[in-house]
Amino acid sequence: MVTHTRMSFIKRCLLGFLLLGLTGTSAVATNLILSKDRIEAIGREYGLKTEDRVRAWQGLIKNHQHEPELVKLKLVNRFFNRIEYMHDQDLWGKRNYWATPLEFIIRNGGDCEDYALSKYFTLRAMGxxxxxxxxxxxxxxxxxxxxxxxxxYETPSEDPFVLDNTTDMIFYGTERPDLKPIYSFNGDGVWVTDKPLSAGSNTAMPASNGDNRMLLWIDLKQRMMAQGLL
Amino acid sequence: MTLKKQLILVTLIIFSLVFCGAFVISVKNFQTYLSEQLDAEAQNTASSLGATLSQYTENNDMATISALLDSVFKSGNYQEIGIVATDGKELFNRELELPKPRVPGWFRDMAKLDVTPGNALVMAGWKQFGEIYVVPHIDYAYKELWDNTLEIFGLFVGCLLLTWLLGAIILSYLLRPLQAVKQQADSISSRQFTRQDKLPVTKELRSVVEAMNNMSMKVEEMFHEQASVTDKLREQIFKDPYTGLANKKYFMRQLTQLTDASESSHLLSVFILEFKGLDKFKARLGYEAGDSYLTKVAKVLESFILPGSDDVACRLGDDSFGLLVLDKNNTAIKGIARNIQTKLNELHGFLDLKTITFNIGIAHMLSGETSEKVLSVADMALRSAESQGVNSWEIYTAEHLELQQIHTASQWREIFADIVNRQAVQLYKQPVHSFKNGSSEIMHQEILMRLYDEQDKVMNAGLFIPMAEMLGVTFELDKLVVMKTVEYLSENQDDSQFAINLSADFIKSDTCGEWLIAYLQQNQQVCQSLVFEFIESVAITMPDDMKRLTTQLRQLGCGIGLDHVGRGFTSLKYLRQLQIDYLKIDATYIRDIPNDRDNQFIVHLLTEAAHNFDIKVLAVSVENETEVTALRDLHVNGGQGYYFGKPIKL
Incomplete structure (x- = not known):
């Protein structure tokens, strides 16, 4: 890191004039509730079926705020598992693309990451x-x-429930011998950090699939902000 | 402070401000960047450690976990590394003892780096083992920030020095024309008129340089003009204005140079030509005709001067001319004399002049005698020629010198004694007319006198007056005039006022003044009819004596006038002290008064000043109607001259 800075220092000095004040603090809470107009606009753009899906998603979030969490898990898991599994390459033209929940619902397709992340954000929105x-x-x-x-995780040290797109059933981790856990991360741990990493940070992070997870996060986060979901 | 220094200072101040801004922004920016990098690095490390350690948690292999964490910690890049279990129990912790900070405390305070520890999960299969946290080593970052700040500061100082240096060089170049302008101004003050041919590029400086060049040129022209005016003045000082010949002053200078001061020996020939009857001629035909005649005479004399030689022709006085010829032998000089005689006779014949006669006296001698002696020899020769009859000439040499001196002085003394004795004075009067429109009022009559020699011939006033003054007998003549006038007034019924000219002797000498007062007291009945005229110079040089006498004269009822006013053109402050009835302006200022603007101006000034003191101003030598009109327009009160009437016998 230290060796990098010196080389790019002058460039940064110049960039500094332009970028100063452009980086602000990000909103922490997700805001997945869309306005009526927004939903209608989506309908006009993508068709009624899409609008219905979006409305269903909005209803899921709004109508089940007070259900037990296990019920929420089941509903959310089932809701998203209806979406068709598709490869990023076919859908987005990219080898790896983390879609926002809205993109995922509108496209009505995505890969395992899109399921996991959309479920995560939706559950966050549901409390x-x-x-x-x-x-x-x-x-x-x-x-x-x-x-x-x-x-x-109902309690931090216990065995977790696993929400998998391949099944609507929710099992404990230990009940899934077909899955070998590699590593977990806390979405909000990255989200909540008070200094969200800016586009300039080219820090590489090893991810299981060799992708730059941090960059994918950043990309996703920026898109969520652009879509008014953050 | 010079302009250059000010400009450089302003440049440096602006540069400093700009750079300070850039400096602060850069440091801030770098500070933010460093914070982000630290956070990312910490997060990065936490994440990768979390992933790695998760492989060893299922067997609770704390030994391997500790070894892995230690190896990362030992790299020294982290302040603190540790793992907290899900139940909050600390499973592992390494904290670096803070080394002595390598960066000053004030700098750390000013550019505070805000760091968030990186953290990540450590998993044990599906279960969460704990959380790993990594605190980056902030001291490195501060060092980095400090070094960079120093680097920028160094850059700033370097740029400042460079700016100063370049600024000084560029400004020196740009302001060079100013230096040149200064030199130009200096050289103008030492009367050297330089031009800057290379005009500066800067617009303002270019116009300054152009203006300087222009000024230099104009001043040079002015100097030339002034020089030529000075030359002209010098010429005027040594030139007779009417004939264009040299004047007496110049002639005397030349002569003196040749006689007294010359080391080389020359054969000098000095001609003196004296004309008689010019007065009558002028009286008959006016001054202008007289001048025209004299110009012709001057031409004749000039024809005998070799161009480029030191020979000089000049006008010595009203009626006399001089000619100085160098290094010609006796025979040649006689030839010249004969030629002059012939030419003048021819001129007279051509003009049909019988009234004007001339005589030529020539001194022919080696240089070495004084100029006075040379002149007196010429004068002697002239007297001799006179005795030989009209239009004749005589040449004298050094041998005649001794004789001459005794001759003239004693002769003149006898002549004056004889005149006073015989009272051989004839009084004339000339009227002074008022210029008031439609009035022919005679303000007063000026008394003039003529003297008669033994043969009862009228003597030339130009001849006897200087001689009388030289011999100190003027007052005798004046007394004679006073007595004769009083005698006339007592015997005749004449309502006119008569103006009598009195010489300075009456002011200078108490006896003269006392005589006059005493005489007038005896003849008080005529005092009202008398005005006494003094020349202006007396009033200027002896104001107190003048005041004493004039006060007495006024008490007796006599008037007071001043003649030849303006000749010296000195202060008129005597007007305030003396009680004077009128001023007579000197004839030189009346000449060509309708056209000569300078004379108009001077007459105007004199008139204004005199009228302020209720003193009348009179003109002399008034010859025609246009002159009267011009003088009237200048508020001159009256005048005398041939236009109004020539002198007639009393």
């Missing part, structure tokens, strides 16, 4: 604490490939 949820990279022994699921 589930971020501390109880972890996004977990796993290896699917059945499919023999990297996979991502959402884990729910």
């Amino acid at each position: 589930v604490s971020a501390n109880k949820m972890r996004i977990t990279f796993v290896k699917s022994l059945k499919m023999d490939r990297a996979h991502m699921v959402l884990s729910y």
